[in-house]
Amino acid sequence: MTALDKYKKLEGPGLWAPSRDDQRRDVLVSFGDASLVISDSRSLKVLSHWSLPAVERLNPGKRPALYSPDIDSGEILELDDDWLIDALKVVQAALRPPRSLLSRLRKPLLASFGVGALAVAWAVVPPALISHTASVVPMAKRVELGDMVRADLVAIGARECRSSNAEAALASLQRALFQTPAQILVMRGLPLETPRIQHVMGRYFLIDARLLDEAESAEALAGALLMAAQRSADEDPLRPLLRHAGVIATFRLLTSAELPRGSMRGYANALLRASLPTPALDPLLERFARVDLSTRALVDNPFPLDPGLAALGAQLREKDPLAGEPAVTALLSDGQWVSLQNICDS
Helix, strand or coil, rough: HHHHHHHCCCEEEEEEEEECCCCEEEEEEEECCCCCEEEECCCCCCCEEEEEHCECCCCCCCCEEEEECCCCCCCEECCCHHHHHHHHHHHHHHCCCCCCHHHHHHHHHHHHHHHHHHHHHHHHHHHHHHHHHHCCHHHHHHHHHHHHHHHHHHHHCCCCCCCCHHHHHHHHHHHHHHCCCCEEEECCCCCCCCCCCCEEECEEEECCCHHHHHCCCCHHHHHHHHHHHHHHHCCCCHHHHHHHHHHHHHHHHHCCCCCHHHHCCCHHHHHHHHCCCCCCCHHHHHHHHHHCCHHHHCCCCCCCCCCCCHHHHHHHCCCCCCCCCCCCCCCCHHHHHHHHHCCCCC
């Protein structure tokens, strides 16, 4: 038995009007062949036939229930009989064409697609955002961020070493090695197990003071500085800071040129604890050649001044642009080198 057969003899009272402006009148409502039959309650004269699949409920969940034969029709039917309201709902559901598999799966598919899209966005957008932000941040802002990293290092116990003679030696070293202005700083008390030179950003190079005892010459120290410079060329030093700060802070930097101070908390310590990648060999050799510096002083130093020497030492020796010959002019005089070695003693 179909739902329509079940309710074929069901009838009940209602109020009907041919338009919403007309006064409603008492009617008798019954089910016909796929239609809702509305008759005058006294004369039983049929007043209207409504196609059951097209009947629209105008006020879902409210009573009395209001219906219309379609969205554009002015006719209106008011029902307050529970049997008729429930029967109409059941019959309409039975007459509604079955949904296709695609329509049944539409919501789950859309939900899955939405989750997938969010996952892809989370995987793709942050790297793209970091890359774009790093490409537009000017040097002045990088210097400011570098100052913040230095301040954090001081806050955790590191100390910058200064003396007038040693700073003059560092300035000479900077001019000899770098075509653009850079600031070379010596700090002691850095949270490092193995001393190293760390490029921060904004053209700041931090030298762990212990390296001054381990370097045999200014040329050996200069070679380690060139390795640190090549690392910063291989990967923009601003990118690891933005990864540490997070997506929201990166977006703030991009849109307002300000990086929330709290987003940098712990970065200085994390920077010095991160392992150093091996710099690219060919551009590194070009750096040595450009400043007329042999690689031998760095490679032959009794103590390894850079962790990348474990992988590149042999190739740096073999491809030395000066073939082992010393430069015509020393980078620093003996007096400058001694001053630099004693920079933390004053």
